[in-house]
Amino acid sequence: MANLQDVATAAGVSKATVSRYLNRSLELPDRTAKLIDAAIIDLDYTPNPHARRLSLGRSDTIALIVPNISSPFFAALVAAVEAEASDMGLALALYATLNRPDRELSYLDLVRTGHADGLIFITNHAGTDMLAAKINRLPRCVVVDENVVGTHVPKIFCNNRQGGWLAGRHLAQTGHRHVLFIGGVDQMVSGAHRFAGFASAMNEVAGPDYRIERTCGPYTVEAGRNAGHAFVARDPASRPTAIFATSDELLIGLYEILSEAGIAIPHQVSVIGFDDVGPLHLFAPALTAVRQPVRELGQRALRRLLAMDGTDPDKPPSEELLDVTLIERNSVAPPIRPFHRNPNSED
Template sequence: MATLQDIARRANVSVATVSRALNQSGYVRAEVRERVLQIARELSYVPNHLARGLARRRTDLVLLLVPDVTNPFFAAVARGVEDVLAGHGLQLVVGNTDDNHYKERTYLQRALGRGVDGVIAVAASSDSPDTAHFRQLQVPLVLVDRACEEVEADLVVANNESGAYHATRHLLSLGHQRVATITGPLRLKTARDRLAGFQRAVREWRLAGGQVAVVEGDFREDGGYQAARKLLDGPVRPSAVFAANDLMALGAMAAFEEVGVAVPSGIAVAGYDDIPYAVRVRPKLTTVAQPKYEMGAAAAELLLRRLADPLLPPQRVWLEPRLVVRESSVVRSITGQVVPPPEIPAPGPVGAPDGEPRGRGRQVP
């Protein structure tokens, strides 16, 4: 393989002159530059980008950490990141952490040892003891989708509490009096925020404790299936379920189908993310659409700004999700009218402490 020295000897110039000619930096006479370029072509010279990166302390590599590369949500985020970085000559390296902070830390150590210019991460945990490796990073960091307390970094996040609130409010507005949620892992702020949105809607409808069920899931399809089986085997079967992501919603729908409970006539389902499968499943899934690609693109833009000016104060990009109502939540008659959900008898008297009735249509102004 040809080197700069080989080209310099053939062109009868210094190595520094060859470097300036190939990199189009500094002054080189036009005839010398053309001679150097011609010899480089004849020798099939391939530039050593690693050495060039070390010389200017840049490798043009960015590490993206995601919990699950098979989850379409994270695939869309990654595409947004890659498209922006590629437009600026940077390459993306993707690591799958399986939501394991030990694996996450190992990826960081190895990537930093080999040289990356920055890190974009969907953190495996929001808890302080599990995020020390982020706080100790010596390269720019952008967090996306999941905020980490005590980690000072640029952040791109959607309004998870608002999205979950509107999904739950939609189910309640249809007349459901027994509702449940399948949360993500509650060690994650994302999962806690979506649970908070669910709980806010339930409080506004003033449902009694016996009318509400909460089961923790894991943001994976099988976790949604297992959580749905718990709900089916519980003392009170809900007539509507909000799952904190679409994969768990799909798993829950599979569990309901397995025991002969139809969606939505037997039980309404809403998810979160609006992954491509949401419109391919039958019935099509009511869900909260996140701006997935835009989140990845925004994270990449923040990283580019940070690389250009490391002294910028931490930036936060806050994006709003939107509710998309489809077939999994609304039962309609042949005339197009919304059909009320089935009545499920309560296990005992249900009433407000002040004696006011609870349930369908009862909202706090």
Template structure:
């Protein structure tokens, strides 16, 4: 591997001058600069970021730790982060914690060990100590999608409670009365807030919140499927006439369960899901969803991180983005 010294020798200057040419924040005689540039090209020199990072005590890498790369919600967000990061001169490395706190811990340790410039994380765990570690080490963190209690960082969330409320209220408006909820894991703020929104909408309509109509699952397709199956099995006497599913993959799972069992949607059971679903227009019936501005969540998070790197001591910013109900066929009550 060719080093800066090889370049210096080849160009007949000192290594420091090569470094100056490479970084460009100090003036160098154009003649020498030219010789250096030639030497770099001829030798095929590429600077060693590892050595550079060690000396400068900083890197240009951002770690983005998402809880499920296979969920289109997160990949769209990543695109938003990337676009901002690249234009700010940073590179994004994506880490998939797979809803697994242990993997998440490992990636945080790696981010710390590699002295990454910053971290954007959608926490898979409600534990706060790993993130605390990052902050103690002076590594800026932006928390997205999921709130982390008891810790003060820049945050970008969406209005989960309100989104769930309008989604559920829409079902109420349509005349459904036994509205079930497939909620997420109890320890995730997104899950509890969406469950709260569901409850609020029911109470606002004077409807009871029946525990028999609420299931907690894991935000995965399989979990949604099983929750739906359990809702149908356990309420055979008085089945739900509608379901509010707290994320996209669980909505899919619930749909698959109903298709498999021949439950007609929406005439027997209507459904509204949280999170947009790719090609929702092709699914029959088309799915009513509470859409989040996923790309925008990523973009804002990246902007916050860039700003924090510029001024580390500013007060944490909390951004809450709005959701929007997109009404399609799956939630429309058949007119008798």
């Protein structure tokens, strides 16, 4: 098989020139570029480590299973893993499940029977025993972002409890005592932890004198719109004075409906988000949110996977929690009216 030197010789340039041309760190005159291209085509040179290593029985390909690519959070997470894989000269094969269990199981089978060296697995719904069993059967897998109960593999999550706590503390310290939590179902670890942290912070700051309403569903724009419609339809005098929308997509859906209804943020209701991957700083007003360290999450996932060597199978697998931060912008203000606990209300 032709190597880099063969191509350089045929094109009449140095090996370094060919290499830098191929990884785009060098702009070449058209004529030189065409000479190199022609040499590569003539020699059928494969300028990548993967195909060469494939022939030695290794793939140097990592698989990544993710719910969907169109969510800003997952898109950024995938991009982070991709950039890290690229730096390491690894290929990355992505599979999007649309959050459907049957597709998750298909892709797990594809990865098991395919040529990937390892898998990073991300789901966005409460897992099942079957899913856990398939994951446990893989030789190298890391579970990221959302837990799959019953899996015995390394796991890396953002600190969801801390994120909920930061949001709750911020709203409570700004004076809010009647708040709406829009979030994932309790069967999902992220949903349960964000809520637990949120409630705990409200309690720490406000004492017993507060009220949290909660609406649960998937982390989608549609679910955010539904929560927004329900909020808008209520008597303004009994609405919560602040809303915690626990994903970028929930926040975007909510924001659309509040805008349409002419409800001003933060003058008529305060809003705080979670993820902070979408362009929330460009909205009007710029939205306050808890930021997940999405790049770090992707990088750590890939490094953790590559560090797995299959030895010491009896050692319990590690679980890593990454810190989140509160990004304060302009969507939280003091409440428009004082809180009066009404013992006859519906909570």
